[in-house]
Amino acid sequence: xxxxxxxxxxxxxxxxxxxxxxxxxxxxxxxxxxxxxxxxxxxxxxxxxxxxxxxxxxxxxxxxxxxxxxxxxxxxxxxxxxxxxxxxxxxxxxxxxxxxxxxxxxxxxxxxxxxxxxxxxxxxxxxxxxxxxxxxxxxxxxxxxxxxxxxxxxxxxxxxx
Amino acid sequence: xxxxxxxxxxxxxxxxxxxxxxxxxxxxxxxxxxxxxxxxxxxxxxxxxxxxxxxxxxxxxxxxxxxxxxxxxxxxxxxxxxxxxxxxxxxxxxxxxxxxxxxxxxxxxxxxxxxxxxxxxxxxxxxxxxxxxxxxxxxxxxxxxxxxxxxxxxxxxxxxxxxxxxxxxxxxxxxxxxxxxxxxxxxxxxxxxxxxxxxxxxxxxxxxxxxxxxxxxxxxxxxxxxxxxxxxxxxxxxxxxxxxxxxxxxxxxxxxxxxxxxxxxxxxxxxxxxxxxxxxxxxxxxxxxxxxxxxxxxxxxxxxxxxxxxxxxxxxxxxxxxxxxxxxxxxxxxxxxxxxxxxxxxxxxxxxxxxxxxxxxxxxxxxxxxxxxxxxxxxxxxxxxxxxxxxxxxxxxxxxxxxxxxxxxxxxxxxxxxxxxxxxxxxxxxxxxxxxxxxxxxxxxxxxxxxxxxxxxxxxxxxxxxxxxxxxxxxxxxxxxxxxxxxxxxxxxxxxxxxxxxxxxxxxxxxxxxxxxxxxxxxxxxxxxxxxxxxxxxxxxxxxxxxxxxxxxxxxxxxxxxxxxxxxxxxxxxxxxxxxxxxxxxxxxxxxxxxxxxxxxxxxxxxxxxxxxxxxxxxxxxxxxxxxxxxxxxxxxxxxxxxxxxxxxxxxxxxxxxxxxxxxxxxxxxxxxxxxxxxxxxxxxxxxxxxxxxxxxxxxxxxxxxxxxxxxxxxxxxxxxxxxxxxxxxxxxxxxxxxxxxxxxxxxxxxxxxxxxxxxxxxxxxxxxxxxxxxxxxxxxxx
Numbered sequence: 001x002x003x004x005x006x007x008x009x010x011x012x013x014x015x016x017x018x019x020x021x022x023x024x025x026x027x028x029x030x031x032x033x034x035x036x037x038x039x040x041x042x043x044x045x046x047x048x049x050x051x052x053x054x055x056x057x058x059x060x061x062x063x064x065x066x067x068x069x070x071x072x073x074x075x076x077x078x079x080x081x082x083x084x085x086x087x088x089x090x091x092x093x094x095x096x097x098x099x100x101x102x103x104x105x106x107x108x109x110x111x112x113x114x115x116x117x118x119x120x121x122x123x124x125x126x127x128x129x130x131x132x133x134x135x136x137x138x139x140x141x142x143x144x145x146x147x148x149x150x151x152x153x154x155x156x157x158x159x160x161x
Numbered sequence: 162x163x164x165x166x167x168x169x170x171x172x173x174x175x176x177x178x179x180x181x182x183x184x185x186x187x188x189x190x191x192x193x194x195x196x197x198x199x200x201x202x203x204x205x206x207x208x209x210x211x212x213x214x215x216x217x218x219x220x221x222x223x224x225x226x227x228x229x230x231x232x233x234x235x236x237x238x239x240x241x242x243x244x245x246x247x248x249x250x251x252x253x254x255x256x257x258x259x260x261x262x263x264x265x266x267x268x269x270x271x272x273x274x275x276x277x278x279x280x281x282x283x284x285x286x287x288x289x290x291x292x293x294x295x296x297x298x299x300x301x302x303x304x305x306x307x308x309x310x311x312x313x314x315x316x317x318x319x320x321x322x323x324x325x326x327x328x329x330x331x332x333x334x335x336x337x338x339x340x341x342x343x344x345x346x347x348x349x350x351x352x353x354x355x356x357x358x359x360x361x362x363x364x365x366x367x368x369x370x371x372x373x374x375x376x377x378x379x380x381x382x383x384x385x386x387x388x389x390x391x392x393x394x395x396x397x398x399x400x401x402x403x404x405x406x407x408x409x410x411x412x413x414x415x416x417x418x419x420x421x422x423x424x425x426x427x428x429x430x431x432x433x434x435x436x437x438x439x440x441x442x443x444x445x446x447x448x449x450x451x452x453x454x455x456x457x458x459x460x461x462x463x464x465x466x467x468x469x470x471x472x473x474x475x476x477x478x479x480x481x482x483x484x485x486x487x488x489x490x491x492x493x494x495x496x497x498x499x500x501x502x503x504x505x506x507x508x509x510x511x512x513x514x515x516x517x518x519x520x521x522x523x524x525x526x527x528x529x530x531x532x533x534x535x536x537x538x539x540x541x542x543x544x545x546x547x548x549x550x551x552x553x554x555x556x557x558x559x560x561x562x563x564x565x566x567x568x569x570x571x572x573x574x575x576x577x578x579x580x581x582x583x584x585x586x587x588x589x590x591x592x593x594x595x596x597x598x599x600x601x602x603x604x605x606x607x608x609x610x611x612x613x614x615x616x617x618x619x620x621x622x623x624x625x626x627x628x629x630x631x632x633x634x635x636x637x638x639x640x641x642x643x644x645x646x647x648x649x650x651x652x653x654x655x656x657x658x659x660x661x662x663x664x665x666x667x668x669x670x671x672x673x674x675x676x677x678x679x680x681x682x683x684x685x686x687x688x689x690x691x692x693x694x695x696x697x698x699x700x701x702x703x704x705x706x707x708x709x710x711x712x713x714x715x716x717x718x719x720x721x722x723x724x725x726x727x728x729x730x731x732x733x734x735x736x737x738x739x740x741x742x743x744x745x746x747x748x749x750x751x752x753x754x755x756x757x758x759x760x761x762x763x764x765x766x767x768x769x770x771x772x773x774x775x776x777x778x779x780x781x782x783x784x785x786x787x788x789x790x791x792x793x794x795x796x797x798x799x800x801x802x803x804x805x806x807x808x809x810x811x812x813x814x815x816x817x818x819x820x821x822x823x824x825x826x827x828x829x830x831x832x833x834x835x836x837x838x839x840x841x842x843x844x845x846x847x848x849x850x851x852x853x854x855x856x857x858x859x860x861x862x863x864x865x866x867x868x869x870x871x872x873x874x875x876x877x878x879x880x881x882x883x884x885x886x887x888x889x890x891x892x893x894x895x896x897x898x899x900x901x902x903x904x905x906x907x908x909x910x911x912x913x914x915x916x917x918x919x920x921x922x923x924x925x926x927x928x929x930x931x932x933x934x935x936x937x938x939x940x941x942x943x944x
Contacts, residue, residue: 017279019279020279024278027193027194028196031196032187033187033191033193033194034186034187034188034189035187036191036193036358036359036408037193038358038359038360038408038441039441039860039861040440040441040442040860041441041860041861041862043860043861043862043866044358044441044861044866046358074187075185075186075187076186076187076188078186079186084182084185084186088185088186091181091185092177092178092181092182092185093177095177095178095826095827095829095830097181097184097185098409098663098664098665098830098831098834099357099358099359099406099407099408099409099662099663100180100181100183100184100185100189100406100408100663101189101191101357101358101359101408101409101663102358103184103185104187107185125869126869126870127869127870129868129869130868130869130870131868132868132869133358133861133866133868134358134869135356135357135358135409135411135834135838135866136409136663136830136834137830137833137834137837138833138834138836138837138872138875139833139837139868139869139872140833140872140874140875141830141833142869143869
C-alpha cells in the first residue's frame with residue numbers, strides 16, 4: 001500500500017506491506033533507528049513515538065499504513081538546531097539513562113506527558129511513564145530528569161530564550 | 162593543594178556521561194540498527210515440546226514461501242561438523258539445532274533464511290516437525306531418580322551433572338551436631354531471567370577477503386572470537402568480532418547461542434550477510450536463565466548467638482545442557498562466599514547439579530557466578546537463626562561480623578577477604594533509616610495487629626575474577642587488559658578488553674586515565690568491543706570491569722607516566738631521579754616553579770623526545786592478585802496488608818562499600834538499577850514451568866519487569882575501605898545491589914509476618930503467596 005507519512009518534518013512516500021509495523025517502517029524504511037523494539041507484546045515502550053504532536057503511541061502496536069497522512073515525532077526529531085530538547089538535557093544532567101535502549105521511548109512518552117501536564121507531580125510522572133520499562137536505572141533519575149525538563153519548559157517565555 | 166590540581170581531579174567526580182549525547186539523540190549503534198547490502202534475515206523454528214523424539218522435519222512448504230532462500234536443520238549442521246557447540250563452562254556441549262530429539266520447549270530445531278524479517282517468520286511457520294513426545298523431567302528432584310535419562314549422548318548415563326564441595330565436611334557436621342542452637346531451612350532461589358531490554362542478536366557476513374565479520378551482542382567479544390575459531394576451524398585472524406552498543410546485558414550476553422552459529426553458517430552457505438535478532442519470547446525461553454538453586458541451609462550457634470558452623474547443600478537445576486558460564490574450576494561458581502560477612506570457624510558447602518527438560522543456562526545474572534544465591538542463603542539463614550534465638554537480627558549480625566582488624570581475613574571456605582568495616586557500614590545504614598525509632602513504631606503496630614517489617618542484609622560479595630591461578634574460561638586465564646595512546650596534543654584513546662553494556666565505561670575509564678595522567682577526561686576517548694583494535698580481554702560480567710580492566714588501565718597509565726618522566730627530565734634539563742609527579746604534573750624535586758604538564762610532555766614525545774623512543778603509549782595485561790570483596794548493609798521497611806497480602810516497601814536504605822568510587826553518579830545509578838532488579842526477584846519475577854515442562858513466563862506480560870509505579874524510592878550511601886591490592890583501591894559495584902537486596906526484602910516481609918509464626922516463604926513474595934501464608938498461619942492459630 002502507498003502511504004505518505006511525515007516524520008520529524010520530512011515527508012516519506014513509500015509502498016509498504018499492509019502488515020508492516022510502524023516501528024519497522026521508521027527503522028527500516030526511514031532508517032531512523034533510534035526507535036527501538038524490546039518486546040513482542042507492547043509491554044516495554046522502547047518503541048514509543050509521538051503521533052500528531054501530542055499523542056504517545058507504541059509504534060509496534062500500529063501498522064505503518066495507519067500512520068498514512070499523519071505526523072510522527074521520533075527521538076531523532078527532538079533536538080533542534082544542535083540544541084538538546086529540555087528532556088534530553090534533563091536525562092543527561094540527572095543520569096536518567098544507562099544502556100540507552102529504553103531512552104528514546106522514555107523521552108517521547110515524557111514529551112507527550114508534558115504536553116498534557118506541564119507541571120506534573122512525581123506521582124503523575126511515575127503514572128505517565130508506567131508503560132515504559134527500564135531495566136537499568138530504577139526510574140528514580142528518570143523521574144528527576146522529567147521534573148528538570150518540566151521546570152525548564154515551564155519558565156516564563158523569554159526566560160528560556 | 163593548588164587550584165589547578167583541583168581542576169584536574171578526575172576520580173571521585175560526578176562527571177556527566179560522555180556516551181549520553183548519542184543515546185539521547187537516537188544515535189546509538191545497537192546490533193539491530195546495522196544493515197548491509199543483500200542482508201538476509203534468520204528466523205528459528207523452535208520446539209513446541211519439552212522432550213520429544215523428532216521423527217521428521219519437512220522443509221518443502223517452507224522453501225515455497227516467497228523470499229525464503231534456505232532452511233537448515235541439525236542434520237545439515239552435523240554433516241558439517243557443527244552439530245554441537247561447547248558450552249563456556251567447558252564440560253558439556255549444546256545442540257545448535259536439535260539432533261534426533263528436543264530437550265526443552267522452545268529449543269532451536271531449524272533455521273530459515275529469507276529476504277525479509279517477515280518472510281523468515283513465514284518460512285519458519287511453514288516448517289513441519291513431527292514429534293513423538295517423551296516423558297518430561299521438570300524438576301531436579303525427579304531428575305535425581307534417573308527414571309528418565311535425558312542425555313544418552315553423554316558418556317555418563319545419569320542426569321547428575323556434577324557434585325562440587327568445599328570446606329570441612331566432617332568438622333562442620335560435628336560442630337553443628339554439638340551446637341546448642343541449630344536451624345535448618347530449605348530456601349529456593351527461583352529461576353529468573355536477566356531480560357535486558359535489547360534482546361540478543363547478530364549480523365554475520367564474510368567480507369571480500371573471506372574474513373568473518375561478526376557483529377554480535379556480546380559481553381565478551383574476544384572469548385567469542387577464540388571460541389568461534391575453535392568450533393568452526395576458521396583461523397582466528399579471519400574472525401572479526403564487533404560488539405556494538407549493548408542495550409543491557411546482565412550476564413545474558415555472555416554465552417554463545419545457537420542463533421549466532423546458524424547466522425554464521427547461513428552467511429557462509431548463502432554468501433550474503435545474515436541478521437538474527439531474537440524476539441522477547443525467544444530471549445526469555447531459550448537464552449541464559451539464572452539461579453534455580455534449592456538450598457538446604459544449616460547453621461549452628463551457641464545459646465548466646467555466636468555462630469559455630471554453616472552447612473549448605475544445594476540441588477541445582479541446570480536445564481537441558483550444562484551451559485552455566487562458570488570458570489572451569491568452579492562448576493558452582495563462587496558459591497563458597499556463602500559464609501558471607503560472618504566469622505564461621507568451620508563450614509561446608511556442596512552443590513549437586515542435574516539436567517531437566519528446561520532451558521539451559523545458570524548464568525551469572527548481575528552476579529559474580531552464584532554469589533547472589535550464596536548471599537541470599539546466608540542472609541536469610543542469619544535471620545532465621547535470629548528468630549530461633551529470639552535475638553534481634555541486627556545484634557546477631559554484629560556479634561558475628563568479621564571485625565575490621567581481622568582483614569585480610571581467611572574464610573572457612575578458602576577466600577582471603579581483602580577489606581571492609583562491616584560494623585561501621587551497618588551503623589551508617591541503621592542511622593540513616595532511623596532503626597531505633599522504627600523498632601518502636603513496629604512494637605506499637607504489632608500491638609495493634611498491623612504487619613510492619615524491618616529487613617536487614619549485610620552481604621559480602623566476591624568479584625573481579627580473577628587470579629589466573631584459579632580462574633579461566635575454556636582455559637583462557639581471566640586477566641584483563643588496557644591499551645592507552647596519548648596523542649601529541651595531549652588527547653588520547655584507551656581501549657580495554659572489557660565491554661560496557663550501560664555501565665558507563667566511556668566516562669569512568671576516561672576519568673581514570675585523566676586522573677593518572679593529569680589530562681582532561683573530555684579528551685580521552687574510550688573504545689571497546691572490537692577485537693581488531695582492543696587488546697585481548699575476558700569481557701564484562703561478574704563485576705570484573707573495574708577490579709580487572711580498570712586496574713589494567715591504571716597500570717598502563719602508570720607505564721605511560723614512567724616514560725613521560727624521562728621526557729619530562731629532558732624538558733626540565735635535570736636527571737630523571739630529580740623529577741617527581743605531583744599535583745598532576747612533573748616537577749623538579751623541591752622546586753615548585755619548575756614544572757611541565759603531561760600535555761607538554763605528550764607533544765615532546767612526538768617532537769622533542771631526545772634519546773627516548775618516540776610516542777606515548779602503553780599496554781598492560783593485569784592478572785589480579787586477589788578478588789575484591791565489595792560489601793554493604795541494606796535495610797528495608799515494609800508494610801504488609803493483612804487482608805490482601807500486598808507488600809508496600811516503605812523505605813530502602815543501601816549503604817555500599819565498593820572501595821574508592823570513580824564516579825559517584827554512576828555508582829548511584831548502578832545501585833538504583835541493581836536494587837530494582839533485586840526488588841523484582843523478591844516480589845514479582847520467576848520463570849515457571851508446569852509439571853509437563855511448559856514455560857509459563859514467555860513474555861513481558863507474564864515475566865514482570867517492575868515499572869515506575871511499583872519501584873520503590875531508593876536511598877543510597879557509601880562507606881569506603883579501599884581494596885588494598887587494587888591499584889586504585891576500587892572494588893566494583895554493579896552487582897552488589899542485585900546480590901544484597903533480595904534478602905533485605907524477604908527478611909523484611911518475614912519479619913512483618915513473624916508474629917503469625919511464619920518463618921519463611923520462597924520468592925517471589927507475590928500478593929497471593931503472602932496472603933495464603935497469612936491465611937494458613939491464622940487458621941493454624943485458630944485466629
